[in-house]
Amino acid sequence: xxxxxxxxxxxxxxxxxxxxxxxxxxxxxxxxxxxxxxxxxxxxxxxxxxxxxxxxxxxxxxxxxxxxxxxxxxxxxxxxxxxxxxxxxxxxxxxxxxxxxxxxxxxxxxxxxxxxxxxxxxxxxxxxxxxxxxxxxxxxxxxxxxxxxxxxxxxxxxxxxxxxxxxxxxxxxxxxxxxxxxxxxxxxxxxxxxxxxxxxxxxxxxxxxxxxxxxxxxxxxxxxxxxxxxxxxxxxxxxxxxxxxxxxxxxxxxxxxxxxxxxxxxxxxxxxxxxxxxxxxxxxxxxxxxxxxxxxxxxxxxxxxxxxxxxxxxxxxxxxxxxxxxxxxxxxxxxxxxxxxxxxxxxxxxxxxxxxxxxxxxxxxxxxxxxxxxxxxxxxxxxxxxxxxxxxxxxxxxxxxxxxxxxxxxxxxxxxxxxxxxxxxxxxxxxxxxxxxxxxxxxxxxxxxxxxxxxxxxxxxxxxxxxxxxxxxxxxxxxxxxxxxxxxxxxxxxxxxxxxxxxxxxxxxxxxxxxxxxxxxxxxxxxxxxxxxxxxxxxxxxxxxxxxxxxxxxxxxxxxxxxxxxxxxxxxxxxxxxxxxxxxxxxxxxxxxxxxxxxxxxxx
Amino acid sequence: xxxxxxxxxxxxxxxxxxxxxxxxxxxxxxxxxxxxxxxxxxxxxxxxxxxxxxxxxxxxxxxxxxxxxxxxxxxxxxxxxxxxxxxxxxxxxxxxxxxxxxxxxxxxxxxxxxxxxxxxxxxxxxxxxxxxxxxxxxxxxxxxxxxxxxxxxxxxxxxxxxxxxxxxxxxxxxxxxxxxxxxxxxxxxxxxxxxxxxxxxxxxxxxxxxxxxxxxxxxxxxxxxxxxxxxxxxxxxxxxxxxxxxxxxxxxxxxxxxxxxxxxxxxxxxxxxxxxxxxxxxxxxxxxxxxxxxxxxxxxxxxxxxxxxxxxxxxxxxxxxxxxxxxxxxxxxxxxxxxxxxxxxxxxxxxxxxxxxxxxxxxxxxxx
Numbered sequence: 001x002x003x004x005x006x007x008x009x010x011x012x013x014x015x016x017x018x019x020x021x022x023x024x025x026x027x028x029x030x031x032x033x034x035x036x037x038x039x040x041x042x043x044x045x046x047x048x049x050x051x052x053x054x055x056x057x058x059x060x061x062x063x064x065x066x067x068x069x070x071x072x073x074x075x076x077x078x079x080x081x082x083x084x085x086x087x088x089x090x091x092x093x094x095x096x097x098x099x100x101x102x103x104x105x106x107x108x109x110x111x112x113x114x115x116x117x118x119x120x121x122x123x124x125x126x127x128x129x130x131x132x133x134x135x136x137x138x139x140x141x142x143x144x145x146x147x148x149x150x151x152x153x154x155x156x157x158x159x160x161x162x163x164x165x166x167x168x169x170x171x172x173x174x175x176x177x178x179x180x181x182x183x184x185x186x187x188x189x190x191x192x193x194x195x196x197x198x199x200x201x202x203x204x205x206x207x208x209x210x211x212x213x214x215x216x217x218x219x220x221x222x223x224x225x226x227x228x229x230x231x232x233x234x235x236x237x238x239x240x241x242x243x244x245x246x247x248x249x250x251x252x253x254x255x256x257x258x259x260x261x262x263x264x265x266x267x268x269x270x271x272x273x274x275x276x277x278x279x280x281x282x283x284x285x286x287x288x289x290x291x292x293x294x295x296x297x298x299x300x301x302x303x304x305x306x307x308x309x310x311x312x313x314x315x316x317x318x319x320x321x322x323x324x325x326x327x328x329x330x331x332x333x334x335x336x337x338x339x340x341x342x343x344x345x346x347x348x349x350x351x352x353x354x355x356x357x358x359x360x361x362x363x364x365x366x367x368x369x370x371x372x373x374x375x376x377x378x379x380x381x382x383x384x385x386x387x388x389x390x391x392x393x394x395x396x397x398x399x400x401x402x403x404x405x406x407x408x409x410x411x412x413x414x415x416x417x418x419x420x421x422x423x424x425x426x427x428x429x430x431x432x433x434x435x436x437x438x439x440x441x442x443x444x445x446x447x448x449x450x451x452x453x454x455x456x457x458x459x460x461x462x463x464x465x466x467x468x469x470x471x472x473x474x475x476x477x478x479x480x481x482x483x484x485x486x487x488x489x490x491x492x493x494x495x496x497x498x499x500x501x502x503x504x505x506x507x508x509x510x511x512x513x514x515x516x517x518x519x520x521x522x523x524x525x526x527x528x529x530x531x532x533x534x535x536x537x538x539x540x541x542x543x544x545x546x547x548x549x550x551x552x553x554x555x556x557x558x559x560x561x562x563x564x565x566x567x568x569x570x571x572x573x574x575x576x577x578x579x580x581x582x583x584x585x586x587x588x589x590x591x592x593x594x595x596x597x598x599x600x601x602x603x604x
Numbered sequence: 605x606x607x608x609x610x611x612x613x614x615x616x617x618x619x620x621x622x623x624x625x626x627x628x629x630x631x632x633x634x635x636x637x638x639x640x641x642x643x644x645x646x647x648x649x650x651x652x653x654x655x656x657x658x659x660x661x662x663x664x665x666x667x668x669x670x671x672x673x674x675x676x677x678x679x680x681x682x683x684x685x686x687x688x689x690x691x692x693x694x695x696x697x698x699x700x701x702x703x704x705x706x707x708x709x710x711x712x713x714x715x716x717x718x719x720x721x722x723x724x725x726x727x728x729x730x731x732x733x734x735x736x737x738x739x740x741x742x743x744x745x746x747x748x749x750x751x752x753x754x755x756x757x758x759x760x761x762x763x764x765x766x767x768x769x770x771x772x773x774x775x776x777x778x779x780x781x782x783x784x785x786x787x788x789x790x791x792x793x794x795x796x797x798x799x800x801x802x803x804x805x806x807x808x809x810x811x812x813x814x815x816x817x818x819x820x821x822x823x824x825x826x827x828x829x830x831x832x833x834x835x836x837x838x839x840x841x842x843x844x845x846x847x848x849x850x851x852x853x854x855x856x857x858x859x860x861x862x863x864x865x866x867x868x869x870x871x872x873x874x875x876x877x878x879x880x881x882x883x884x885x886x887x888x889x890x891x892x893x894x895x896x897x898x899x900x901x902x903x904x905x906x907x908x909x910x911x912x913x914x915x916x917x918x919x920x921x922x923x924x925x926x927x928x929x930x931x932x933x934x935x936x937x938x939x940x941x942x943x944x945x946x947x948x949x950x951x952x953x954x955x956x957x958x959x960x961x962x963x964x965x966x967x968x969x970x971x972x
Contacts, residue, residue, distance in 0.1 A: 529941060529943055529967075530938075530941040530943075552814055552959060553814050554961070555961045555962055556962060557795065557839045562608075562869070563866075564854070564875075565868070565875075567905065568902070571901070575970070578966075
């Protein structure tokens with residue numbers, strides 16, 4: 001039963017992490033009877049185990065709510081939940097583009113924080129109507145008046161009508177629904193124009209194939225029609241259209257302009273339904289796609305290997321399955337002298353990498369070793385050719401190299417003005433080039449730097465957060481390639497090169513990094529039965545060295561009264577320990593060593 | 605093949621600070637009740653016994669505190685119910701302070717022919733740190749009494765890594781051992797076990813660092829070998845022919861039956877043990893099963909504790925197949941670091957190797 005278009009409201013919820021986004025979403029679902037109380041698990045929208053645990057939303061989600069407002073009319077509310085990390089900024093922007101408004105949650109005890117502001121500006125960029133909500137009024141430390149004043153001051157949003165709620169207890173949450181209905185405009189929607197529907201997410205389903213989540217901007221679509229993806233050109237026969245309901249799908253006859261819904265069309269892979277692409281109809285196609293589509297390319301690459309070589313097939317199957325649902329994940333087979341058979345995988349950023357790694361380990365029960373992440377370098381050779389290198393192992397012989405280029409980003413950091421010094425120190429240290437700085441408000445600045453991508457993929461965000469006590473937010477986009485003085489560092493253990501630990505680095509940083517890595521490896525590699533020299537080398541020149549001393553004592557002196565259980569247990573424990581180790585020549589290296597060489601800062 | 609018979613005596617006059625073995629100070633009548641329970645358990649197992657026992661071992665706790673008469677009663681019951689090989693090695697662990705003339709005489713009369721005496725250290729301060737009350741002089745007296753009664757197969761226990769121990773104090777203990785003329789010494793590295801008084805006060809004690817302890821171990825081995833006591837196991841040294849035949853059963857992965865709470869057995873191909881529960885043993889509760897014993901891994905793990913090492917011949921005799929090639933390959937690699945001595949047939953740990961034996965054994969058995 002379709003409602004009149006003027007009764008549709010499409011909105012997102014934006015908030016700083018832990019300000020209660022998912023909890024409020026749950027309450028809205030309950031209040032609109034969209035889901036039976038008994039089916040409520042906490043934070044229904046974050047359905048990945050990992051999302052609940054990390055408290056972040058990784059995939060976008062959407063749900064349609066029916067709300068009978070105080071004015072007696074029934075409204076169709078479409079809540080589009082967004083991911084919340086810089087790795088997924090593009091996905092966020094597409095979700096926001098599907099809305100007319102956004103609910104901005106601010107924690108009554110903490111006030112405006114980094115992501116509050118970053119998300120606000122992102123929403124304003126999309127011309128969204130903002131509905132401020134002061135949450136967590138049940139907390140003893142809550143100061144709703146002060147926080148409301150802050151929101152008015154800093155963001156310039158009128159908070160006189162801002163609901164003050166406790167998403168946890170449910171207090172005043174119905175006011176949020178009223179504000180959505182009153183303040184957020186209905187979509188401007190014309191059913192008679194050629195179809196243009198924005199894809200803001202797609203997920204793979206074992207039975208239906210890819211389920212495409214769309215916001216219909218103009219036109220209509222129903223089952224049996226043929227649709228075309230405007231960016232990829234792929235065409236499909238629509239099998240089913242419908243609405244996202246909690247907790248399941250609800251097919252409908254037709255999706256019309258202004259609505260949010262899903263399409264299934266026996267699509268085999270999410271690559272054919274890319275986020276940001278525009279769906280139109282083959283019969284009467286739109287002339288222009290919707291603005292804002294961007295091809296999302298992996299930026300960060302690393303080798304992913306099964307700890308046990310026998311799991312290679314299982315790893316391939318798992319990557320294949322994950323890719324069904326994640327168009328930005330790429331992988332291809334590679335071989336390492338040290339690690340055997342594995343895959344070179346491409347990711348949007350380091351968080352994306354960590355998430356995929358964790359999902360492989362948890363959902364597919366794989367034990368993995370991952371190598372140092374790398375970006376794509378363009379190496380210009382003396383013979384005039386250019387090679388793209390995303391794996392240090394393939395770095396050409398220095399004698400053949402004319403010059404090298406590395407990817408550069410335009411990075412914006414939003415933070416309270418107090419932290420400008422700390423942030424500039426960090427960016428300087430990461431070879432950043434200062435561009436400009438603008439005051440967003442009296443207290444907050446936008447610092448613009450050009451930063452090499454390889455300086456931000458490891459731990460930049462972690463360090464930034466720790467140096468600004470979590471108040472800074474960070475966004476970047478690729479700005480192109482720049483000539484750079486690069487070196488490849490190799491790690492030798494007991495004289496044997498460990499190809500999986502090689503990495504590419506700027507010449508100015510090679511020495512310090514080499515020393516740090518040698519130290520880190522010394523800390524991470526457990527003492528073994530004999531002494532192990534650690535050497536870091538550029539070509540044949542060793543620039544840093546450490547030694548892991550031989551273990552001296554590891555003995556169960558007494559095997560008393562024939563009780564050998566303890567000895568057996570020890571043996572079992574040793575075997576368990578061995579599983580976390582990789583054998584390189586004569587040296588055993590724990591998997592942590594691979595991560596340890598990445599995270600070199602002490603203050604994270 | 606003959607087997608070993610072990611009796612656990614869970615009684616002590618007073619528990620030492622480092623000890624986490626199962627023992628307690630008994631109240632009146634408990635020791636007699638226990639003697640009877642041991643005898644009942646002998647009778648219970650007798651029907652299952654096929655091979656003769658060639659060693660008997662009373663360990664503890666403090667068997668000397670249990671007393672000669674009770675030990676004799678248990679031994680008599682064992683002789684009556686079980687096949688005991690002629691010339692069996694019969695060992696009793698004794699505490700110097702409870703080794704009276706009368707005890708020595710009654711042990712000898714009961715047929716005991718070997719005594720292991722807990723010395724730990726000849727240095728008063730080190731003994732005090734362990735909560736040992738007896739003195740080195742008492743140990744000397746005890747040895748004299750035992751010898752006078754014809755028990756000459758004697759062993760002393762030493763401990764390495766004691767609080768306050770130095771190369772010099774260790775030399776003192778080693779001199780004491782050498783002058784005592786015993787043909788067998790066990791030298792253990794002190795391990796501070798949780799739930800012991802020593803663990804509780806370990807922060808207040810000056811333990812020698814790991815490197816020193818390793819040096820002590822090598823110093824001990826050298827001094828003992830110079831005195832003619834050859835190292836035959838990680839912690840054991842003996843004049844040729846005086847090795848503990850009973851303990852060799854453990855390390856050669858041979859059968860033994862252990863009776864008493866906390867006693868372990870490898871018997872009839874099964875491993876089992878009695879729980880650390882005195883009353884359960886008095887009631888005659890059955891032991892806890894611990895699965896099959898004697899697999900190749902266990903065999904290798906135990907044999908590698910011995911200086912004679914793990915031989916392909918012995919392995920083949922037991923399992924009807926060769927040791928894997930890979931084990932010899934790994935052993936060869938470790939031999940270059942001085943940790944092993946490898947021949948055509950045998951893999952044996954060196955003294956340096958014994959110090960890291962857990963790691964080496966883990967490495968070698970991984971190829972099985």
